Amino acid sequence: MRLTCPYCGPRDSREFTYKGDATRIRPADDDKMFDYVYVRDNPKGLHQDYWLHQPCRNWLVVERNTATHEVTSVTAAAQREAKP
């Protein structure tokens, strides 16, 4: 597998470390913390995951299709738009 780091270009999967669901944003509201930590969807189709590109130390949001493994976009997590 290969991922395209926005800083380094297409790189081998061995350079990356997987973290998990990137659709969840750490909530300001304490009541939503449980969902944030534990509750996950398992969608068929487009999904976003966090991946760390070890050599450049950027956390990335990788959007991929869970059914076909097609990667549709890779963005730096820090560059994402403002959060709720």
Add this chain to the structure above:
Amino acid sequence: MTGFRIGTPPTLDQSKVLRFRFDNKIYHGFAGDSLASALIAHGVRLVGRSFKYHRPRGFLSAGIEEPNGLLSVGEGARLTPNIKATMQPLYDGLVAQSQNRWPSLQFDMMGVNDWFANLLAAGFYYKTFMWPASFWEKVYEPLIRRAAGLGQAANLPDPDHYAQGNLFCDCLIIGSGPAGLIAALAAGRAGLRVILCEQDFVLGGRLLHEGDSFLSLSTQDWLTETLQELESLPTVRIMKQTMVFGHYDGGTYGAIEHNAAYSMATSAQEPRQIFWRIVAKQSILAAGAIERPHLFPNNDRPGIMLGSAVRSYLHRYGTACGHSTLVYTSQDDGWQTAFDLKKAGLAVIAIADTRSMIPQHLEAQAWQYDLPILKNACVTETTGRLSLNSVTITHEGGRETFQCDTLAVSNGWTPTLHLTSHQGSKPIWDASRHMFLPSKMQQGLLCAGAANGAMGLGECLASGLTAANRMLEQLDKQPQKIILPETPAPVLQTASFFHPTQTGKAFVDFQHDVTTNDIHLAYQEGYRSIEHLKRYTTLGMGTDQGKTSNMAGLAIMAELCGQTPDAVGTTVFRPPFEPIAIGALAGHHEGKHFRTTRLSAAHSVWEKEGAVFVEAGQWLRPQYFPKKGETHWRETVDREVVTTRQSVGLCDVSTLGKIEITGKDALAFLDFVYCNPLKSLAVGKTRYGLMLREDGFVYDDGTIARLEDNRFVITTTTAQAVGVMNHLDFCHQVHKPHWDVRMVSVTEQYSQFAVAGPQSRALLERVIGQQIDLSDEAFPYLACKEFSLAPHIKARLFRLSFSGERAYELAIPAPYGEVLAQTLITAGQDFGLTLYGTEALGVMRIEKGHSAGNELNGMTTAGDLGLARMVSKSKDFIGRVMAQRPALTDPDRPQLAGFRPVQPQDQFAAGAHVFSKNVPHSIEYDEGYLTSVAFSPICGSLIGLGLIRNGPQRHGEVIIAYDSMRGRKTELEIVSPCFYDPEGVRLNG
């Protein structure tokens, strides 16, 4: 004797004679032979015994699909079982053995299995050998395993080594037959970076295996000309003996290159195989097709071979498979076999075609060759135990028995499309060509030639060029115009797979001994899905993965279900396409090379001082430093502890994770990732910090030192150094991307030494007293300072203590670590300095009741570790919300306590569970467990830390530590976790 040499094809160098051994008999072949062709040329026909029934078997094919001709090649540690002799290039001195027979190939005792075939039908091990159940593991399974099977592994360490590499190209072409070659030529001429992979040891694919196939030039001339041009193109790389075995995400392919020079005589220094990861923008699969055998009773006798294989041995290896051949076909293609044999002057008894309507041009040619034609033919029986004797055929003219030693069978072709399925797309049934073709939905992978259903040389060449031009278009390059050489017409047509409804027992999967009866049985027992059929009968589960049998299996199932083949479908093809050596995947990552060994900068000093090392993750750390005369490690460790507590000790703590953090928001950031308050941390001060996970459990601990207003250096545990770095980057980039924070790991950039004990200050004063004021007023407990140790050498001093003694940690850029260690040792002689390792470090921290890895086990909370009061109630931090969950704050949770034996000489160990006195030692009465136990020379007994329900409230109570592993019960008193200097007097000097 059956096979013999005939003719001198250009692929065979008859001036180079190679000697080899098969089953202890010496033979010879020529350079260019495969092991199979050399054996056939000597008339060797019987090469193996079948998997279950031990039936005599000979070669079926001449290629990668071979199910029968599996041999053990090599000797001693280099013995490799299950090598397809059809794919093994012959080399001088090769040693091969047949497999799965005893005492010999000709007389195999296990042949009796064939008489009990009814007992060994599909799913037999689910039905027989079921009683008594206890017999399965001890009696039945070993028996079955001994009786059934393939070759034996060498059971010795592999002396060969394997290399790995990455390759990148615009275009990967898999297969060097006519389609692959023409595609490579087009891509190469267009200037693309091309990699052409061929699994065989000669380029040319099917071209090598057929007679002259072009109208106006010889095959050899065309091949020579094409290969010369390809080799002259600077961007084309040709890789022979390189099998592309898997297609992975993002245009990545796995390939194994076999060292062409490999033989028993090769030095083990040369890689035997190379595992390549090939990344291609586009690729073209031109892997050809595999011929299908026929189903009829006793269709597995030695001498019954694929028609295409008979032609291969004839044209490529100059070898006739027998003296008298009968051709049995359902296709035009079989006729080619008969004509080629005739042309070579070999006897063809008859051509039996299952069809009643034969194309006119074939019949006309047959008459020219004086070939008897049997139409509407069906083979009903064969004879010949170790080699074919006769074939009985019913046909239009009745029932006849023919004496012959070879039966060439042709039943259509199956495209080798496996790689197109590795990314999940399913093959599509083509009713007009009677075969499964690759689905059109392929990511960056085009198919050409027979792999895409093209039949005949002309169609293959055209399809190779079309695929190349489509690919060029996708890469924004000009399509290439290549004038293709003329090929003969009319093209041979494919007909449907022939399988009579009443075959009797015929072998479908030769390698796994699966018969038509087994498939009928599976159907009767309710199996319909082709995937279930496969698993129940083991059809296609051999090392050949059913390359010759899948089509027959699904055709029979389709008929039984009254469905078409496309409704039944194929089983899913997964990588690898061919068995590959685990050694090649592992490459150099074996033994000590499995992972990096990290050495601290002062490693050579510790080595010289006689350290015994221990692996701590990737690091090698000194465990203890035995002195002359010390007979037991405990004696050494006790001395190290006592000396440190009485005078001074030195320990390398460089392996701790060290992270430097700067920026305007650095303090706020640290306050967010640690659970204890840090806002009040002053410049020049150090504080202990506890990090939680977002789920509220303890993640890691360490120290935070504020060197400047906006500059900090933190430490992590050795084990979590990488994880914490990733975590902090995550917290910054994901949670607080707008904060001004910069982080970098400096674990490897600094050597760090702990100098501990009452004399530590005196020792340091001697070494660095000129550079830094070490008085307690200037440098009290928890102070930190960066200072110049020498011009251009910035060192850092921290007054931290893990041992409970007055102690310092001195950090210096790693290049100076060795010399600093040596300086400290030399200066320390006057103070009676001892070096101490991880054992003494552990003893002293247990004596002080400090938590470490054993307690930070991912299941403990701050409260469990007695650190509840550290946790801030007035700030947000990682883990804040979830740490407040009732289960995590339950006062009944096991909490940290100290343990000492009621009888000082009593033994106990970490891992023992603790119970109140007079209760059964069962899970419902379990109150916790011991996490760390060590012998304390200060206490004169073993002491322990552990987690026990309500621990802090139960000091003085006597409990039982029950160690079920050792069957030991020990009476322990619960005490404070701090065994030594609880007031902390020694810490401050």
